[in-house]
Amino acid sequence: MEPAWTPLLLSLKVAGWATALDLVLGVAVGLALARWRSGARDIVDSLLTLPLVMPPTVLGYYLLVLLGRRGVVGGQLESLGIHLVFSWQGAVVAAMVAAFPLVLKSARAAFEAVEPQFEQAGRTLGLGETALFFRVTLPLAARGILAGALLAFARALGEFGATLMIAGNLPGRTQTLSVAVYAAVQAGDDATANTLVLVTSVVCVAVLLIAGRLVPQHSLLTSR
Numbered sequence: 001m002e003p004a005w006t007p008l009l010l011s012l013k014v015a016g017w018a019t020a021l022d023l024v025l026g027v028a029v030g031l032a033l034a035r036w037r038s039g040a041r042d043i044v045d046s047l048l049t050l051p052l053v054m055p056p057t058v059l060g061y062y063l064l065v066l067l068g069r070r071g072v073v074g075g076q077l078e079s080l081g082i083h084l085v086f087s088w089q090g091a092v093v094a095a096m097v098a099a100f101p102l103v104l105k106s107a108r109a110a111f112e113a114v115e116p117q118f119e120q121a122g123r124t125l126g127l128g129e130t131a132l133f134f135r136v137t138l139p140l141a142a143r144g145i146l147a148g149a150l151l152a153f154a155r156a157l158g159e160f161g162a163t164l165m166i167a168g169n170l171p172g173r174t175q176t177l178s179v180a181v182y183a184a185v186q187a188g189d190d191a192t193a194n195t196l197v198l199v200t201s202v203v204c205v206a207v208l209l210i211a212g213r214l215v216p217q218h219s220l221l222t223s224r
Contacts, residue, residue, distance in 0.1 A: 006172055007180035008199055014088060014163075014176055015156035018095035022103045022152050027145060030107025031133075045108070052101035056161020063094060063166045084166070091167035091174055095156035102155055106148020110141035147211040154207040158200060 033045055051059055067074040067084045077084060084090040114137055122136040138145075160178040167174040169183055177200050184193035 007175050007177045007196065010088060010091075010172075010175065011157055011177040014091045014095050015153050017092045018099055018156040019103075019149055019153040021092070021096050022100050022156075023145070023149050026100060026103030026107045026148065026152075027138075030104050030145075031111050031137075033104075033108045034111035045104075048104055049101040051097050056098070056159070057165065059098060060094065060162035060165030063097065063162060067093065067166065086166075086168045086170065086174060088167065088174055091159075091163045091176060094162040094166045095159045098159045098162055099152035099155040102152040103145070103148045106151070107141070107145050110144025110148075111137065113144065114140045150207050150211040154204045154211075157203060157207075 029048065033041055064085070065071055067077070067090070069075060069078050069085070074084065084093060118140060119132060119136055122132045127135065158178050159176070160182065163174075163176055164179055164182070167176075169175055169179050171180075171183075175183065177196055181193050181196045181200070184190075184196060
């Protein structure tokens with residue numbers, strides 16, 4: 001059995017990369033949905049939120065079909081020498097997809113909560129759309145986005161089902177905290193399992209407390 005800190009460090013790396021990618025994509029898509037005026041908006045939003053409610057094994061199966069060696073995307077990546085299945089990068093993809101809805105919903109709600117008169121004032125002062133976004137819109141929505149990112153980090157840190165299916169359980173390579181807990185229980189190593197569970201619980205509680213302080217006034221899982 002690997003030392004307890006090995007899966008912890010791997011989980012932090014996977015969750016960190018997944019959250020960073022989700023932050024970029026979630027802000028972009030959240031802004032687009034907040035500004036989009038179409039009857040199809042809620043349908044698109046629902047489809048993008050599916051990983052939040054979909055069984056992890058089903059999500060993992062979809063990822064395998066897509067990213068496996070015979071998959072549409074995976075086959076192309078294999079030809080370029082990029083192997084996602086049974087790699088820590090595959091674990092990043094699994095965690096990123098599972099946690100993405102948390103950033104998306106938070107970003108959309110945060111952007112919709114920005115008062116239009118502030119943006120109009122920026123335009124009146126001669127700001128272009130890019131400068132307006134970075135100097136007015138994004139700072140006003142930052143608290144909600146950051147809270148969503150923290151929740152996404154906690155979700156990525158605890159991802160199990162999809163990660164196990166696409167990245168496997170390779171100690172020191174793809175064995176994240178949640179997978180290590182499963183392996184420890186299967187091996188009857190209660191001491192390691194208890195340590196890993198305690199570490200995971202402390203980190204997740206700390207993240208939730210910080211997220212709650214950032215946006216205490218409304219739920220992060222709903223948008224206006």
